[in-house]
Amino acid sequence: MTKTAALDRFDHALLALVQQDNQTPARLLAEQVGLSESAVLRRLRRLRAEGVIIADKAVVRPAALGLPLTLHVLVSLERESAAELDAFIRKTRSRPEVRQAWYVTGETDFVLLLQLPDMEAYDRFAREVFHDDPNVKAFRTIVAMREIVGPADARPLAAMA
Structure with a gap:
């Protein structure tokens, strides 16, 4: 803790x-x-x-760097042994497209935040990270249409304590 x-x-x-x-x-x-x-x-x-x-x-605006596409991907694994979790975490951390990631509870095991130039780049990412991994049971992609609250305008955590 x-x-x-x-x-x-x-x-x-x-x-x-x-x-x-x-x-x-x-x-x-x-x-x-x-x-x-x-x-x-x-x-x-x-x-x-x-x-x-x-x-x-x-805090850098992703679109200014040619990464206008923001995706949230919910990933479910077949097995969650320590070795398999660690392997997926290592793979996730090695990918520059992954800007943030969380190991979560519930129906989904991981939530990934991706920044990409276009859907073609996401297709390559999905094939390499999800489709080629026999331990990925399923993934669901959520396309962000517009950022409402981002890192640059989020309320300070200290104000919430």
């Missing part, structure tokens, strides 16, 4: 701000949360060291 970090109101305020823009200078963060710049920097270092902040990344 994942350990929950002990966060105070300043930590929550900082997290909400850096989730909106992690390039905000420490002095501006300090003004907004009511701490000194050095206190903000110490807290951010601690939040990174404790694994609360796990990455600082830019």
Whole structure:
């Protein structure tokens, strides 16, 4: 089970701000949360060291990179032994088309989020990853027509805690 970090109101305020823009200078963060710049920097270092902040990344619009097609694929496996799960996870992680993936409960075993240039690329992906794998029992594809809430405009997690 994942350990929950002990966060105070300043930590929550900082997290909400850096989730909106992690390039905000420490002095501006300090003004907004009511701490000194050095206190903000110490807290951010601690939040990174404790694994609360796990990455600082830019959010890129996939269509700008020639990947306008977003697909969610629900995958069911025939067998779920540890070795077979690990093999499917390794294969999934090795594919650049897979932007996110979850091992889930219920009728489906995995949910994959794919970014691709077109349906032809998805056909190749499906043949290589699903059709050629004897342990893939079934997969169902959901085509995203339009993004409603994406990474760039999602509410900060700190605001939900």
